[in-house]
Amino acid sequence: MKGDTIPDQHHVARLCDNKHIDGGFIQATAFMLRSGEESLSVNWLEFLNCSCRESEIDELRNTYSRKLKLGAKAKIAVLTVGEVREKVLTESPDRRNLKALHDPQYGTVNDPSHSGIYNLKHDDELIAELILETVQETYPTRK
Amino acid sequence: MPEASTAYGDKFIDYYSAGRQPHPGVWSPRDIQNYCESYIPERKYVTSVNTENSEVYTRGWPDKKDPFTQADLLDSEEDRIQQLIQIQQLIYQIKTSPIILYRERIANRLVTLFNDAKEEDFANLGIVVGSLRNFHNFFQLHTDLKCATISLTPDNNIYASWRVDQKKVFSVLFLPNGDTRFVIFKPNDLHPERQIRISGTTTTDMLKAEVAPHGVWDWISE
Numbered sequence: 178m179k180g181d182t183i184p185d186q187h188h189v190a191r192l193c194d195n196k197h198i199d200g201g202f203i204q205a206t207a208f209m210l211r212s213g214e215e216s217l218s219v220n221w222l223e224f225l226n227c228s229c230r231e232s233e234i235d236e237l238r239n240t241y242s243r244k245l246k247l248g249a250k251a252k253i254a255v256l257t258v259g260e261v262r263e264k265v266l267t268e269s270p271d272r273r274n275l276k277a278l279h280d281p282q283y284g285t286v287n288d289p290s291h292s293g294i295y296n297l298k299h300d301d302e303l304i305a306e307l308i309l310e311t312v313q314e315t316y317p318t319r320k
Numbered sequence: 321m322p323e324a325s326t327a328y329g330d331k332f333i334d335y336y337s338a339g340r341q342p343h344p345g346v347w348s349p350r351d352i353q354n355y356c357e358s359y360i361p362e363r364k365y366v367t368s369v370n371t372e373n374s375e376v377y378t379r380g381w382p383d384k385k386d387p388f389t390q391a392d393l394l395d396s397e398e399d400r401i402q403q404l405i406q407i408q409q410l411i412y413q414i415k416t417s418p419i420i421l422y423r424e425r426i427a428n429r430l431v432t433l434f435n436d437a438k439e440e441d442f443a444n445l446g447i448v449v450g451s452l453r454n455f456h457n458f459f460q461l462h463t464d465l466k467c468a469t470i471s472l473t474p475d476n477n478i479y480a481s482w483r484v485d486q487k488k489v490f491s492v493l494f495l496p497n498g499d500t501r502f503v504i505f506k507p508n509d510l511h512p513e514r515q516i517r518i519s520g521t522t523t524t525d526m527l528k529a530e531v532a533p534h535g536v537w538d539w540i541s542e
Contacts (some may be wrong), residue, residue: 195436196472199429204471204481205491205503211474248436266535302479302493303503303519 184279184294185259189219190237192318194247203254205314207303215295221279222255224290230255234316236290242284247318255314261294264311268306289293334452398441403449407434410452420459421542422467430478437476444476450496451477458524464541480501480538487515490536500527504534 183189197207208218222238227233234253241247246281258277265273277293296306411434414420415427434446455478459465468480473493481491489505501521508514522530528537 191502194440196433196440196476199469199471204469204479206473206479209473214474246440250436262431270517270519300501302450302491302501303517306489306491306503306505307504 179279179281182256183221183279183280185257185262188222188301188313189258189261189292189294190222190234190249191217191219191249191254192237192241192245192258193252193315195250195253196251198250200248201275203252203309204244205309207254208305208308209301210297210299212299216278216295217297217299219256219277219292219294220288220290221277221292222290224279224292230314234267238318238320240286240288240320241318242291244288249319251318253316254320255310255316256308257313260311260313262306264307265304271314273304301313348477358534392433399523400445403445406449407445407447410449410456414459415459416455418464421465424469425467433470433472433478437472445473447478448476448496450498451494454478454494454496454498454500454524455480456529457498458492458500461525462528462541465540468540471528484539488539490531490540494524498523500524502527502531504531506534506535506536 182241191207193203197204208217220240222230222233222237225233227234227236234255234278236254261278262275265275272297275297278293278295280291280293284289339366367375377532384507403442410425412432414423414430417423420426421437430447437444452500457485468482468483471479471481477496478494481489487507489503489504493501495501499521502519504516504518506516506518508516516534518534520530531537
């Protein structure tokens, strides 16, 4: 349900577009907000209720391909919510308390697992670098 | 829509159709000039009458009848073209600068990023020209820099990172106004399991003086 807090042990995926990838590696810019954005868009993997990670990623690939034009080098980064929150809380200068909240999107393309990481600001390069260090797995957006 | 592009520094940036591009494989100020002159934006203003006797704009400015607004649109289109030319010139200057180490690799990377950003959103300019100018100035000022990883922020400003040993990170965001925001992660010498994290804002010409006391230049320069 919209506004639900995603449990710390759960996982979220972030779509990292071409311009955030160099040499096949995701860069910190993938975890920065665009002007006007309130939260960092992610997808709540456990919400998809799939049997395994690969199925979750396949599901996201389908959703992303219907919503967006995916770059050939784009990747999906998987993060554990609690690890991101703990890392940023303990290592950011202002002990930032991030929140991961469910924010389903319905419209032309439904994206029921869509969620957001809140409490980021637009000049948070240091926090983006910290989040980058918590990336657990990466997957190509195209099989 | 842009054509599929090959992102190499010696190729022209794809923006308009292939027919409007200068000679492939050559990327010089003359080409840029020719390219600019050959570009004539769609400004035909053709009207027809439909069965309800209302005007239909089949080409050109949709639904804009105020001549001042049309002039504004013309101006903004000219601005776009000028900014695109500046982007191309700056990348060309980097590519041909005798003093920038890894100039070829950096220029190729910038062209790739430009095309990636255009692919994501055709309407944007690819790279913010002020950020690119700032980045170019930084590399002109400091000619001993190792090759950085380069990416674009969501707002298409340039972000360069140098990573060493997984424990040392120096990243710089080049803002369009000549400022930079930087991040340093480095090991704490007294507590090796801990990390020192520093961030700040300064002008590009002061960046080295600001970060050098933290040992950054030792690991990002050759």
